[in-house]
Amino acid sequence: SRPSTSPLPEVVANLDYLDIAVGLELWREWGLSELFDGLLPPAGADVAPSAILASLVLHRLVDPGSKLAATEWFGRTALPELLGVTPSQFNNTRLHRVLELLDGVNRDLQAKLPRRYQEKEGTFVSLFLDVTDAVFVGEGPSFARRGRTKEGAFARKIGIVLLCNERGYPLRWEVVPGTAADSKTMLAMIESIAGLSWVGTAPVVCDRAMGATATIASMSRLGLRFLTALTTSEFANYAGER
Numbered sequence: 605s606r607p608s609t610s611p612l613p614e615v616v617a618n619l620d621y622l623d624i625a626v627g628l629e630l631w632r633e634w635g636l637s638e639l640f641d642g643l644l645p646p647a648g649a650d651v652a653p654s655a656i657l658a659s660l661v662l663h664r665l666v667d668p669g670s671k672l673a674a675t676e677w678f679g680r681t682a683l684p685e686l687l688g689v690t691p692s693q694f695n696n697t698r699l700h701r702v703l704e705l706l707d708g709v710n711r712d713l714q715a716k717l718p719r720r721y722q723e724k725e726g727t728f729v730s731l732f733l734d735v736t737d738a739v740f741v742g743e744g745p746s747f748a749r750r751g752r753t754k755e756g757a758f759a760r761k762i763g764i765v766l767l768c769n770e771r772g773y774p775l776r777w778e779v780v781p782g783t784a785a786d787s788k789t790m791l792a793m794i795e796s797i798a799g800l801s802w803v804g805t806a807p808v809v810c811d812r813a814m815g816a817t818a819t820i821a822s823m824s825r826l827g828l829r830f831l832t833a834l835t836t837s838e839f840a841n842y843a844g845e846r
Contacts, residue, residue, distance in 0.1 A: 617680075619680065619681055619682045620666070620680060620681040620682065621681070621682040623665075623666045624662055624666065624681050624682055624683060624686070625682070625686070627661070627662045627665050627666065628658065628662060628683075628686060628687075631658050631661065631662075634720070634724070635720070636654070636657075636658070637652070637654040637655070637658065638654075639654075639713075639716065639720065640653060640654040640657055640706075641653070641654050643709045643712055643713060643716075644702075644705045644706065644709060645705060650693065651689055651693050651698065653702045653705060653706075655687045655688075655689050656689075656694065656698060656699060656702040657702060657706065658687065659674070659678060659683055659687065659689070659694060660674060660699065660703075662681075662683070663677055663678070671696060671699050671700070671703075672696060674694075674699065675691075675694055675695060675696055675699065678691055678694045679691035679694075714775070714776055714777070717773070717774070717775060718775050718800075718802040719802060721769065721773050721775075722802060725771070727804055727806070728769045728770065728802070728803070728804065728806040729769070729770045729806060730769070730770045730806050730807055730808075730809055731767060731768070731769055731770075731775070731803070731806050731807070731808045731809065732767070732768050732769070732770070732808075732809045732810075733765075733766070733767045733790050733793060733794065733808055733809065733810040734765075734766060734790075734810065734811060735763050735764065735765050735766075735780075735786045735789055735790060735813070736754065736763070736764050736766070737753055737754055737761045737762065737763050737764065737782065738761060738762050738764060739753055739757075739759040739760065739761045740759070740760045740761065740762075742760075743760065744760045744761075744762065745762065747762045747763075747779055747780065747781045747782065748760040748761060748762050748781075748782055749761065749762075749781050749782035749783040750782070750783075751782050751783045760782065761782035762779055762780070762781070762782050763779070763780040763781065763782055763784050763786075763789060764777065764778075764779055764780075765777060765778040765779075765780060765789045765790060765793050767793055767797070767808075769806075775797075776793055776796065776797065778792075778793065786813040787813050787814055787816065787819050790810055790813065790814055791814070791819060791822055791823070794808055794810075794823060794826060794828065794830070795826060797828075798826040798827065798828055799827075803828065805829060806829070807828075807829040807830055807831050808823075808828055808829070808830045808831070809830070809831045809832075810830065810831075810832050811832065811833060812832065812833040812834070812835050814830075814832040815832050815833050815834045815835040815838060816835060816838060817838055817841055820832065
């Protein structure tokens with residue numbers, strides 16, 4: 605037979621697909637689009653807020669960067685076809701609008717997540733609580749205060765309190781002023797979950813910031829199981845002389 609004289613197709617662009625598709629399937633497996641669509645008011649008739657959030661999460665997973673970087677990245681992936689969102693619709697203005705909507709349902713989201721985790725994977729074995737910080741080159745947000753960072757430097761910073769389960773799934777989070785004491789912010793977080801049924805008998809594991817006698821007494825009164833490390837200055841209160 606005679607060889608074909610038809611020209612070979614020209615590749616116009618390569619789109620990132622496989623890692624995106626895996627992440628999107630995981631998002632859908634957890635029913636997160638339905639969760640957010642039920643919580644968030646519409647951000648426009650043409651694009652569901654959940655599609656924007658899914659794209660931002662996938663961007664964070666495979667090519668983390670700024671929100672502006674996300675808008676540039678989106679069109680180089682298969683997400684426009686997978687989500688039915690054009691690159692022009694995934695713009696900086698819409699991203700900020702959806703994130704503002706998300707901030708407005710923060711408490712409702714935190715109330716729903718624990719049950720969703722347990723319905724899928726069962727009762728929690730343990731809970732982990734800690735505080736980290738984020739520093740700013742400029743002034744930062746209203747909660748930013750100048751203080752010593754976890755690395756020992758001085759900078760304007762905020763505190764981020766996070767409670768998660770043994771798999772690292774976020775259950776509760778809170779942004780606090782940068783100079784807030786770790787023990788007070790963590791105690792407030794523990795107080796907020798005392799008596800909630802999803803906590804069950806899972807112990808709350810926290811570090812030595814909670815190891816002062818007064819803080820231990822406060823946690824004991826809440827009726828929760830917990831594990832912490834005693835600070836060295838408190839050893840004498842618990843150990844007799846040898």
